[in-house]
Amino acid sequence: MIDLRFSREVEAARQEGRPLVALESTIITHGMPWPRNFETARQVEATIREAGATPATIAILDGILHVGLEPDQMERLARADGVRKVSRADLALCLAEGATGATTVAATMIAARHAGIEVFATGGIGGVHRGAERTWDVSADLQELAQTPVTVVAAGPKAILDLPRTLEVLETLGVPVIAFAQDELPAFWSRRSGLRAPQRLDDPALIARAHRLRAALGLPGGQLVANPIPEADEIPAETLAPLIEQAQAEAERAGIAAKEVTPFLLSRLLELTGGRSLEANIALVLNNARLAARIARSLAEMA
Structure with missing residues (x-):
């Protein structure tokens, strides 16, 4: 037990x-x-x-x-x-x-x-790491979303990942990826990723209804709700891109792999952004918590 x-x-x-x-x-x-x-x-x-x-x-x-x-x-x-x-x-x-x-x-x-x-708020999910065609480094988060019936509210996959491949794996696993109130997939610290989101919903009650209908249909797994960071708190993707490339190169040169990759990259980006990434991280987690609470309230009203 x-x-x-x-x-x-x-x-x-x-x-x-x-x-x-x-x-x-x-x-x-x-x-x-x-x-x-x-x-x-x-x-x-x-x-x-x-x-x-x-x-x-x-x-x-x-x-x-x-x-x-x-x-x-x-x-x-x-x-x-x-x-x-x-x-x-x-x-x-x-x-x-x-x-x-x-x-x-x-x-x-x-x-x-x-x-x-039924609802879980986090910062960003893991996914397919850059260079995964060599390392096979893919987060367990993706399989969990395919198996466990919990709606996860995040600011999208972490920006340090290979976002197109992460979306492809989620699609293969049958995980609904729902952008909240915008057509583009958010990328953690950035509102824009350059990738069109597979689905868009603007109403937390509809997200809650979709969660319940998946269960009614006997479909396994949960939903990923990609909630963009508030505009005032974001770090634009074009600002982050060269910094992520630099941190990734440093990790490869140092032989950092597996579970140590993400903590290293996040720590290095904290330094490279002069602390902006931490402030953005806090802002997006709070934003996700608010949306998750709204979805949870809608689910409770359906009970």
Whole structure:
């Protein structure tokens, strides 16, 4: 049996049938330094509450899967060193060993499904890495979207990825990719990617209805809702492109591969943008949290 623990706030929302939004915990442990990580995590939760839903930050503490963190638990996680970054492949191992782990997109989706949470807000999803024709480096997030019935609200795939190939894989896997209120796929820190989104919806209630209809049709998997970063906070794609190329070249020269690629690239881009990428990241996560709460409210109204 999975030892699944709900925070007091999440348990009350479950009992009362109030809308819930899942949140990952790698943004706390691997995304930014103390105390900015703790402050941002609390801000994201507060944003979801203000939008009429209940936040459920997911993490593993001492082998127990927590859905919703008490303030002291979140602070403990934010201050901790050596926390595992847990995905589908090592989620069960982390639980079995009684370890502490932060959940990635894939692991958060799995935990959300077990907890009965239908909507998850994150920053950006993983995907097909540049050079994947040589390295076969493809994120587990894509397979999870094809298998696990959770609607994921993100600012699109991370801009460091091969976006055309990521879209192709999502199409092959049958994952709906829905741009919110624009025709173009957003690219994380940038509103524009140069790629037309497969689908567009402007109403959170329609996104919620599509989620429920997938289940009614017996279709596996979830939906990816690509929510563009607010215009005032974006870093234009033409500004980022040469910086991403530089960071990618540095990673290849250093022999950085597998799970270490994304953290290296994000860290290097933080330096190359003079901190702008971090501020944009926070802005887009908050924006995604608001939209996820609206979708969760629509789902709760359908119940």
